[in-house]
Amino acid sequence: MQLRVKKLNLSSGGPLIAVVNQDDARQLDIHALDRISIKNKHEIIAAVNIDSGKTVNSGEIGLFEEVVESLRVKSSEIITAKAAKRPLSIAYIKKKLDGEHLNEEEIREIVNDIVANNLSQIELTYFVAGCYSHGLDLDETATLTKAIGESGSRLRLGKKIIVDKHCIGGVANNRTSMIIVPIIAAAGLTIPKTSTRAITSAAGTADTMEVLAEVSLPLKKIESVVRKTNGCIIWGGTLDLASADDKLIRVEYPLSLDPRGILLASVLSKNVAVGTTHMLIDIPIGKGAKVDNKKDAIRLKRAFMSLGNILGIKVKCIITDGSQPIGNGIGPALEARDVMFILKRDSRRPMDLERKSVMMANIILKMARCKKDALDILDSGLAYKKMQEIIKMQGKNDGVELAKYNHEVRSNKNGIVREVNNKKIASIARIAGAPKDIKAGVYLEVHKGDRVRKGDILYTIYSESVKNLDDAVEASKNINAIKID
Amino acid sequence: MQLRVKKLNLSSGGPLIAVVNQDDARQLDIHALDRISIKNKHEIIAAVNIDSGKTVNSGEIGLFEEVVESLRVKSSEIITAKAAKRPLSIAYIKKKLDGEHLNEEEIREIVNDIVANNLSQIELTYFVAGCYSHGLDLDETATLTKAIGESGSRLRLGKKIIVDKHCIGGVANNRTSMIIVPIIAAAGLTIPKTSTRAITSAAGTADTMEVLAEVSLPLKKIESVVRKTNGCIIWGGTLDLASADDKLIRVEYPLSLDPRGILLASVLSKNVAVGTTHMLIDIPIGKGAKVDNKKDAIRLKRAFMSLGNILGIKVKCIITDGSQPIGNGIGPALEARDVMFILKRDSRRPMDLERKSVMMANIILKMARCKKDALDILDSGLAYKKMQEIIKMQGKNDGVELAKYNHEVRSNKNGIVREVNNKKIASIARIAGAPKDIKAGVYLEVHKGDRVRKGDILYTIYSESVKNLDDAVEASKNINAIKID
Numbered sequence: 001m002q003l004r005v006k007k008l009n010l011s012s013g014g015p016l017i018a019v020v021n022q023d024d025a026r027q028l029d030i031h032a033l034d035r036i037s038i039k040n041k042h043e044i045i046a047a048v049n050i051d052s053g054k055t056v057n058s059g060e061i062g063l064f065e066e067v068v069e070s071l072r073v074k075s076s077e078i079i080t081a082k083a084a085k086r087p088l089s090i091a092y093i094k095k096k097l098d099g100e101h102l103n104e105e106e107i108r109e110i111v112n113d114i115v116a117n118n119l120s121q122i123e124l125t126y127f128v129a130g131c132y133s134h135g136l137d138l139d140e141t142a143t144l145t146k147a148i149g150e151s152g153s154r155l156r157l158g159k160k161i162i163v164d165k166h167c168i169g170g171v172a173n174n175r176t177s178m179i180i181v182p183i184i185a186a187a188g189l190t191i192p193k194t195s196t197r198a199i200t201s202a203a204g205t206a207d208t209m210e211v212l213a214e215v216s217l218p219l220k221k222i223e224s225v226v227r228k229t230n231g232c233i234i235w236g237g238t239l240d241l242a243s244a245d246d247k248l249i250r251v252e253y254p255l256s257l258d259p260r261g262i263l264l265a266s267v268l269s270k271n272v273a274v275g276t277t278h279m280l281i282d283i284p285i286g287k288g289a290k291v292d293n294k295k296d297a298i299r300l301k302r303a304f305m306s307l308g309n310i311l312g313i314k315v316k317c318i319i320t321d322g323s324q325p326i327g328n329g330i331g332p333a334l335e336a337r338d339v340m341f342i343l344k345r346d347s348r349r350p351m352d353l354e355r356k357s358v359m360m361a362n363i364i365l366k367m368a369r370c371k372k373d374a375l376d377i378l379d380s381g382l383a384y385k386k387m388q389e390i391i392k393m394q395g396k397n398d399g400v401e402l403a404k405y406n407h408e409v410r411s412n413k414n415g416i417v418r419e420v421n422n423k424k425i426a427s428i429a430r431i432a433g434a435p436k437d438i439k440a441g442v443y444l445e446v447h448k449g450d451r452v453r454k455g456d457i458l459y460t461i462y463s464e465s466v467k468n469l470d471d472a473v474e475a476s477k478n479i480n481a482i483k484i485d
Numbered sequence: 486m487q488l489r490v491k492k493l494n495l496s497s498g499g500p501l502i503a504v505v506n507q508d509d510a511r512q513l514d515i516h517a518l519d520r521i522s523i524k525n526k527h528e529i530i531a532a533v534n535i536d537s538g539k540t541v542n543s544g545e546i547g548l549f550e551e552v553v554e555s556l557r558v559k560s561s562e563i564i565t566a567k568a569a570k571r572p573l574s575i576a577y578i579k580k581k582l583d584g585e586h587l588n589e590e591e592i593r594e595i596v597n598d599i600v601a602n603n604l605s606q607i608e609l610t611y612f613v614a615g616c617y618s619h620g621l622d623l624d625e626t627a628t629l630t631k632a633i634g635e636s637g638s639r640l641r642l643g644k645k646i647i648v649d650k651h652c653i654g655g656v657a658n659n660r661t662s663m664i665i666v667p668i669i670a671a672a673g674l675t676i677p678k679t680s681t682r683a684i685t686s687a688a689g690t691a692d693t694m695e696v697l698a699e700v701s702l703p704l705k706k707i708e709s710v711v712r713k714t715n716g717c718i719i720w721g722g723t724l725d726l727a728s729a730d731d732k733l734i735r736v737e738y739p740l741s742l743d744p745r746g747i748l749l750a751s752v753l754s755k756n757v758a759v760g761t762t763h764m765l766i767d768i769p770i771g772k773g774a775k776v777d778n779k780k781d782a783i784r785l786k787r788a789f790m791s792l793g794n795i796l797g798i799k800v801k802c803i804i805t806d807g808s809q810p811i812g813n814g815i816g817p818a819l820e821a822r823d824v825m826f827i828l829k830r831d832s833r834r835p836m837d838l839e840r841k842s843v844m845m846a847n848i849i850l851k852m853a854r855c856k857k858d859a860l861d862i863l864d865s866g867l868a869y870k871k872m873q874e875i876i877k878m879q880g881k882n883d884g885v886e887l888a889k890y891n892h893e894v895r896s897n898k899n900g901i902v903r904e905v906n907n908k909k910i911a912s913i914a915r916i917a918g919a920p921k922d923i924k925a926g927v928y929l930e931v932h933k934g935d936r937v938r939k940g941d942i943l944y945t946i947y948s949e950s951v952k953n954l955d956d957a958v959e960a961s962k963n964i965n966a967i968k969i970d
Contacts, residue, residue, distance in 0.1 A: 009540050010495065026921045031684070033739045054550065055494050065539065086739075094740050097617060122739050125607045129614030132582060199516070254518045254571075254607050255579050436511045 001028055003061035005077045011065045014247065015117045016046040019062030020081070025050050028083050033120055035084040038063075040077060044070045045084045047120045066117070089113040090123060096130035104143045111147035114244040125251045128259060136261025141303075142310040145265040149272025152240040153219050157226055159190045162275050163364050166267055167282040168300070169201075170289035172422045172429075173327030173350075176282070177205050178233060178339040179357035179378075182386040184364055185231030187372045191364075192226045192274050194236035202429035202441055203332045206235035211336040211438055214395035225393040232390060236270060245269055258290075260300075264307055271313055278314045278367045280360055284322025288423040294319070316367060320356065324420040324448050327353035331434035331441015334462065337400045343384040352447065354378075403432075403439035403462035405469045409476050411458050415484040417450045424481035425459075432463040432472035439464055446482065458482050486513055488546035490562045496550045499732060500602045501531040504547030505566070510535050513568050518605055520569040523548075525562060529555045530569045532605045551602070574598040575608055581615035589628045596632035599729040610736045613744060621746025626788075627795040630750040634757025637725040638704050642711055644675045647760050648849050651752055652767040653785070654686075655774035657907045657914075658812035658835075661767070662690050663718060663824040664842035664863075667871040669849055670716030672857045676849075677711045677759050679721035687914035687926055688817045691720035696821040696923055699880035710878040717875060721755060730754055743775075745785075749792055756798055763799045763852045765845055769807025773908040779804070801852060805841065809905040809933050812838035816919035816926015819947065822885045828869040837932065839863075888917075888924035888947035890954045894961050896943050900969040902935045909966035910944075917948040917957035924949055931967065943967050 001024060008019065018038060020028065025048065030036060032050045037043060038061070046067050056062040061081060063073065073079060092106040102110075110127060113119050119127075136144060165180055177193055184191045195205035195215075206215045216238040217225070225232045237246070245266045252258060271279060281304050283297045284290075291297045301317040308315030327338045327350040341349035342357070361374035377383050425442055433440030440463045446452055461476065463469035486509060493504065503523060505513065510533065515521060517535045522528060523546070531552050541547040546566060548558065558564060577591040587595075595612060598604050604612075621629060650665055662678055669676045680690035680700075691700045701723040702710070710717045722731070730751045737743060756764060766789050768782045769775075776782045786802040793800030812823040812835040826834035827842070846859035862868050910927055918925030925948045931937055946961065948954035 008495070010493070011536065011539055023921075029915060031738060032735065051496065054496055090740060094742075097614060097740070097742075099618070120739060121607055122610045122736055125610040126614055126740055126742075129582060129611055129618070133584070133614065133618040250517065251607055253516060254605060255575060255582070255611055257579075257582075257611075430514060436508075 001081050002078050003081050004059055005073050005075055005079055006056060006060045006062045007068055007075050008055070008062045008064055014066065015120060016044055016067050016070060017049060017064040018046040018067055019049045019051050019056045021056050021058040021060065022050050022052055023058045028081065030083050033122065035086060036081050037084040038067065038071060039080045040071055040073055042071050045118065087113050087118045089119065093123060093127045093130060096134065097126055099134040101137065102140055107140060107143045108147045111144070111151050111244050114247050115151045121251055124247060128248060128251055128257060128262065131261050132257055132259040136259070138306055138310065141261040141264050141307055144261065145268045145307065145311060146272055148244045148265055148269035152243045152273060155192055155219070155223060155226070155274040157190060157192065157223065157275060161277050161368050162190045162192065163278045163368055164191060164193065164271055164274070164276045165280045165282065165360060165364060168284065168290050170422065171284045171286065171322040172202065172325035172330045172426050173335050173338065173353065174284070174325070175205060175208055175327060175335045175339050175353065176357045176360055178209060179342055179353070179383070180361045180364065181231045181233050182343065182383040182390065183357070183361040183374050183377045185229055185390070186377050186382040186386040187365055187370050189230065189365070189368050189370060190226060191231045192222065193231065193233045194239070194270055194274065195233060196236060198435045202330045202426045202434040203335050204435070205233065207332045207435040207438070208335045208339070209233045210235070211332050211397060212399055213391040213397055217394060225390065229386065229389045229393055231386070232394060234394070260303065264303055268307060268311060268313065272311065276313055278364065279308065279316070280364050280367065281315060281317045282320055282360065283317055284320045286322035286324070286422070288421060289322035314367060316363060318360070318363070322422070325422055325425055325444060326356055328444045329441060330425055330429045330444070331432070331462065332438040333400050333402060334441040334443050340400060342378070343387050345379065345381070401439060403437070403464045405464070405466055406460050406462045407469055407473050408457045408460050409473075411452045411454055411456045411484060413484060414453050415451075417446050417448055417452060417482060417484055419483040420444065420446070420448055421481050424479045427479060428461060428472050428476050428481060431468065431475045432461050433465060433468045437464045437468070440468065452484060486566050487563050488566050489544055490558045490560060490564055491541060491545045491547045492553055492560050493540070493547045493549055499551065500605055501529055501552050501555060502534060502549040503531040503552055504534045504536050504541045506541050506543040506545065507535050507537055508543045513566065515568050518607065520571060521566050522569040523552065523556060524565045525556055525558055527556050530603065572598050572603045574604065578608060578612045578615060581619065582611055584619040586622065587625055592625060592628045593632045596629070596636050596729050599732055600636045606736055609732060613733060613736055613742060613747065616746050617742050617744040621744070623791055623795065626746040626749050626792055629746065630753045630792065630796060631757055633729045633750055633754035637728045637758060640677055640704070640708060640711070640759040642675060642677065642708065642760060646762050646853050647675045647677065648763045648853055649676065649678065649756055649759070649761045650765045650767065650845060650849060653769065653775050655907060656769045656771065656807040657687065657810035657815045657911050658820050658823065658838065659769070659810070660690060660693055660812060660820045660824050660838065661842045661845055663694060664827055664838070664868070665846045665849065666716045666718050667828065667868040667875065668842070668846040668859050668862045670714055670875070671862050671867040671871040672850055672855050674715065674850070674853050674855060675711060676716045677707065678716065678718045679724070679755055679759065680718060681721060683920045687815050687911045687919040688820050689920070690718065692817045692920040692923070693820045693824070694718045695720070696817050696882060697884055698876040698882055702879060710875065714871065714874045714878055716871070717879060719879070745788065749788055753792060753796060753798065757796065761798055763849065764793065764801070765849050765852065766800060766802045767805055767845065768802055769805045771807035771809070771907070773906060774807035799852060801848060803845070803848070807907070810907055810910055810929060811841055813929045814926060815910055815914045815929070816917070816947065817923040818885050818887060819926040819928050822887075825885060827863070828872050830864065830866070886924060888922070888949045890949070890951055891945050891947045892954055892958050893942045893945050894958070896937045896939055896941045896969060898969060899938045900936075902931050902933055902937060902967060902969055904968040905929065905931070905933055906966050909964045912964060913946060913957050913961050913966060916953065916960045917946050918950060918953045922949045922953070925953065937969060
C-alpha cells in the first residue's frame with residue numbers, strides 16, 4: 001500500500017513506531033503493535049500504532065522521529081507499507097515466560113532485537129517478567145551478559161590486565177571510585193571506570209566527576225585517556241556500551257523490579273565491553289541500601305563469583321557496612337570536595353571514605369599481583385598527581401565551588417547519633433537541588449556513634465536557590481534523617 | 486511547577502499521558518513512566534513521557550488528547566504540575582508477579598485502575614504476565630470476573646431469567662448466535678446477545694449482523710430492543726460493558742497470550758454485566774480452533790462450570806467438532822445469507838449450521854425449563870418473524886448482496902475431501918477483502934467427506950475489487966485450503 005509520510009515530530013525514545021489510520025490498518029490486515037515494513041530507498045520494520053483519524057488520515061502514515069531518521073524521508077514523500085512478520089525473538093520471550101530454558105542463540109536473538117529497537121516496551125516487559133518469574137540459570141545469565149556486553153561499542157585497550165571495581169549501590173556519597181582509580185592508575189595498572197548518573201540518589205559518580213572534568217567522551221577519546229593515564233572516570237551512558245541494558249532498566253522501573261539474572265548481567269556486561277580481567281565488587285548491606293540483609297548479600301556474592309568464573313573474569317566481592325553515608329558531602333560538588341580533600345591529604349578529609357577506598361584499592365592491587373601499597377600512593381601525592389592528569393586528559397571543568405546559600409541544621413537535644421539515614425539525607429539533598437544544581441546538597445558534621453550536644457551542627461544544607469533551600473529546610477524538619485537518643 | 490499547555494493532537498488510545506521536558510522532569514524529580522498530578526480547575530494524574538526538547542520545551546507540558554479532554558484545557562493555558570505517587574494497584578500487580586494470592590480488595594483496585602486508565606501498558610503487561618506465569622485460582626478468577634463485569638455499563642432488564650450462549654471461537658462461519666437468538670426470543674425467553682467483530686477471522690457475529698442491522702447502539706436503545714423483542718444481537722464494543730477486558734486483550738496480543746483466568750473472566754464478565762442466569766458455552770475442538778484437543782476442552786469446561794457456580798450463573802458446556810467451517814459462506818454477507826436461508830427455510834440453507842443451532846437452542850430451552858422445540862419454532866416461521874422484528878428495532882441495514890466479482894475454484898483431481906482448513910479458508914476470504922468489504926469472502930461447495938470429481942467447484946471467491954479477487958485467487962493456488970485424496 002502506498003502511503004504519504006506525515007512527520008509527527010515526536011520521539012519514542014528508541015523504538016521505531018509508525019502510526020496508521022484505522023481504515024488503512026484494516027486493509028493492511030494489521031493491528032496495534034503488529035509490525036509493518038516501510039520502504040522508500042531504505043527499508044525498516046516498525047511497530048504500528050492505530051489512529052482513529054484525528055492525527056493520521058487514511059492514505060497517510062505518521063512517523064516518529066526515529067523512523068524519519070532511519071528512512072531519511074521527507075514530509076509528503078510516498079512510501080510503500082506492508083504487513084511484516086513478528087521478530088523471531090518474540091517466540092523466545094514467550095518461551096521464557098513459559099518457564100523454559102533459553103539457549104545461546106535464542107538469548108542473542110533477543111538481545112540483538114533489543115539493541116536494534118525491534119521490540120516494543122510490552123514485549124520487553126514480558127521478557128523482564130519471564131526472567132523475574134522463572135529466573136535465569138547461570139548459563140543463561142552468562143550468555144545474556146556476553147550478548148549484552150558484545151552488542152554495543154567496545155573499548156580496545158590491548159592490555160593483559162584490566163581491573164575494575166563496582167558497588168551495588170544505595171549508600172550516599174561512598175565515592176570510592178574517584179579515590180581508587182587514581183591510586184590504581186598511579187600503581188601502573190589499567191582501570192577504565194565507567195560510572196552512572198544519579199537516578200534516585202543525590203549524585204552518581206558520573207555527576208561528581210563532572211564537577212571536576214568532562215565525563216561524556218567519544219570512544220576514541222576514552223581509549224586515548226586510558227592509554228595515556230592508565231585510567232578514566234567517565235559516564236557509561238555516553239557510550240552505547242551494553243545499550244540493551246538501559247532499555248531493560250527502563251521497563252523494570254515502573255514496578256521497581258530487579259530480576260537477579262538481569263542485575264548480574266547489567267553489572268558484568270559493561271566489564272565484557274571494556275575487557276575487564278580482575279574485578280572487585282562492593283556489596284553494602286544496610287537499611288535503604290540495595291541489599292538489606294547478610295543472606296542476600298552472600299547469595300549475590302556467590303552468583304557474581306560463579307558468573308565471573310564462566311566469563312573468565314576474576315571476581316572478588318566484599319560485603320561492607322552500608323547503614324549510613326560514607327564521606328561527609330552529599331551532592332556532586334560536596335562529594336567532589338571530599339574526594340579532593342583525600343587526594344590532597346587535607347585535614348578536613350573524611351577518614352571513613354579514605355579507609356574504605358584504601359582497603360579496596362589494596363585488594364585490587366593484590367588481585368593483580370602488584371606489590372605497591374594504596375596508602376603509600378596516597379601519602380606520596382602520586383594519586384593526586386594522577387587525578388590531575390586524568391582530569392586534564394578528560395577535559396577540566398570549573399571544579400569544586402559550594403552553593404551561595406546554606407543553612408545549618410542543629411541538634412535539639414544531647415545524646416548519641418543512632419542513625420544517619422541514606423535515603424532521607426539524599427532526599428533532603430535532592431530537594432535542595434542536587435544533582436541538577438551541582439553545588440547543592442548536604443554536608444554531614446556527625447556520623448553514627450558520635451556524641452552530640454543540644455545546639456551542635458548536625459549538617460549544613462547548600463543550595464543555589466533560596467526557594468529550594470527553604471523547601472529543603474522545611475523538609476528536614478519533617479524528615480527525621482538523623483536519629484539521636 | 487507552573488507549565489504551559491501544548492496540545493500534541495495525539496491519542497494514546499486510553500491512558501492519560503503527559504510529556505515533560507527533561508529539564509523540568511529533573512526539577513520535578515520524576516522519571517519516564519512516573520506519575521504527575523496536573524491541575525487547573527480539574528485535577529488528573531497522568532503517566533509521564535520525557536522529551537529531550539524536540540517537541541516539548543522547558544516550561545511547556547505536552548498533553549495527549551485524553552488529558553486535554555479530561556482537564557478541558559486550552560492551548561497555552563497554565564497548569565500546575567507536581568510529582569504524584571504510583572497507584573496502589575502497582576504493588577498488587579507486583580504481588581501477583583511474585584506468585585502471591587490476591588484478595589478481593591486488591592483485584593478490585595487493579596480493575597478500577599485499569600478502567601480509569603491509571604495504569605500504563607507496561608504495568609498492565611506485568612499483570613497479564615503475573616496471571617500467565619502463576620495462574621489465578623478459582624477465587625481470584627471469580628473476583629476478577631465480577632470486578633470487570635461490574636466496572637462498566639450494565640444492562641438492567643428486570644427479568645428473572647436471562648439466557649446466553651457463547652462460543653470459544655476459531656471455527657469459520659459457525660454463526661449459530663444469529664439462529665439461536667431469534668428462536669429463543671420467539672420462545673419467550675430473554676437473550677441479550679453481545680458479540681464481537683473479526684480480529685483475525687473473516688467475520689465476527691457483529692460484522693455479520695451488521696449486514697442486516699445496526700449493531701452499535703447506546704445502552705438505553707439496547708434495553709428497549711430487548712424489552713420489545715426479548716433479544717438483540719449487538720456489538721459488545723459499543724458499550725463499555727467490561728471495558729477492562731479490552732485493555733487486557735490489547736497487551737495480550739503481541740505475544741498471543743491467553744492466560745486461562747483472564748480468558749474465563751473475559752467471557753463471563755460480560756454475562757455479569759448483562760445479568761445472565763443461564764448460559765450455554767460451545768467449545769469447538771479442531772486444528773486451527775482455539776482448543777485443539779479434548780483434554781484441554783474438558784479442563785476448560787470444568788473451569789467454566791465451577792466459575793459459573795460461584796457467580797450464580799447456571800453454565801452448561803458442549804464440546805463440538807471444530808475441524809472445519811460450519812455453514813457455507815465465509816465473510817459477512819455470505820454468512821448473513823446462510824443465516825437468512827435457514828430462518829426463511831430456503832432449500833439452499835446449510836444443514837450443518839441448522840442442526841448445530843437447533844441442538845444448542847434446545848439445550849438452552851431445556852435449561853430454562855421451557856417446553857418448546859427449536860425446530861418447530863424455525864419451521865413455523867416464528868424465528869424468521871422474530872429476526873425481522875429485531876432487525877427493525879436495531880435499525881435495518883441494506884441486507885445481503887453479493888460482491889460484483891467472483892471466481893470459481895475447481896478440483897484438479899477426483900477424490901474425497903479430507904480437510905477444509907478454517908484458518909486457510911478465512912485467510913483467502915480476508916485477502917478477498919473480508920470483513921471490511923462485507924460482500925467479499927468464500928462460499929464453500931464441499932465439506933469434509935464429500936466425494937468430488939476433477940473440475941467440480943470447491944468454492945467460489947467473491948470480491949468487490951478486481952485486484953483483491955486476483956490476489957485471493959493467487960493465494961488460493963498457494964494455500965492448500967481443501968485437501969483431497
